[in-house]
Amino acid sequence: MGSTKGLIRAMNKKGSRKTKKPPVAVKLPPPPDPSCCERCGALYTKQAWRRAGERSHALLQKVAWTVCPACKQAERGEYFGRVVIRGKFAAEHEEEIRRRIRNIEERARFTQPLRRLVSADREGNVIEVLTTSQKLAHRIVHELKKLYKGKASYHWSPDDGCLYAVWERDE
Ligand SMILES: [Zn+2]
Numbered sequence: 001m002g003s004t005k006g007l008i009r010a011m012n013k014k015g016s017r018k019t020k021k022p023p024v025a026v027k028l029p030p031p032p033d034p035s036c037c038e039r040c041g042a043l044y045t046k047q048a049w050r051r052a053g054e055r056s057h058a059l060l061q062k063v064a065w066t067v068c069p070a071c072k073q074a075e076r077g078e079y080f081g082r083v084v085i086r087g088k089f090a091a092e093h094e095e096e097i098r099r100r101i102r103n104i105e106e107r108a109r110f111t112q113p114l115r116r117l118v119s120a121d122r123e124g125n126v127i128e129v130l131t132t133s134q135k136l137a138h139r140i141v142h143e144l145k146k147l148y149k150g151k152a153s154y155h156w157s158p159d160d161g162c163l164y165a166v167w168e169r170d171e
Pocket of ligand 1: 067
């Protein structure tokens with residue numbers, strides 16, 4: 001796990017996300033129904049967050065404005081999924097891979113507004129992507145492997161319960 005520590009140190013160097021402890025999911029009381037996220041427009045109603053979309057004036061008159069869990073999580077730099085992309089092929093196709101990842105996120109977000117990227121940083125030949133959900137991390141690696149072959153592996157970190165998903169391809 002030495003490489004993981006190295007990555008975290010590398011990110012801390014930038015100084016923006018010093019408290020990188022991934023949280024154990026905290027159960028917060030649900031927001032009032034309906035609530036609207038003032039950052040991303042997701043709407044909370046009938047016990048679920050729904051993606052941003054057209055909202056009627058009448059509805060907006062009665063929503064409670066709040067910040068949805070994913071926006072709070074992203075703002076604090078918290079994550080539950082960590083994708084590590086490495087190898088020569090990945091480094092040489094970084095732009096394309098980043099575009100793919102953004103597409104995968106957009107599609108995930110369409111149905112599940114709380115699944116999104118927290119950050120994507122490159123350090124040497126390693127790109128590390130943090131996501132607010134384990135499912136999104138899994139999906140990114142799954143789709144990269146489907147698109148470009150290579151090798152995928154997954155494991156859950158015993159320290160923090162994060163899904164650690166790795167995709168690598170050299171040639
Ligand atoms: Zn939001």
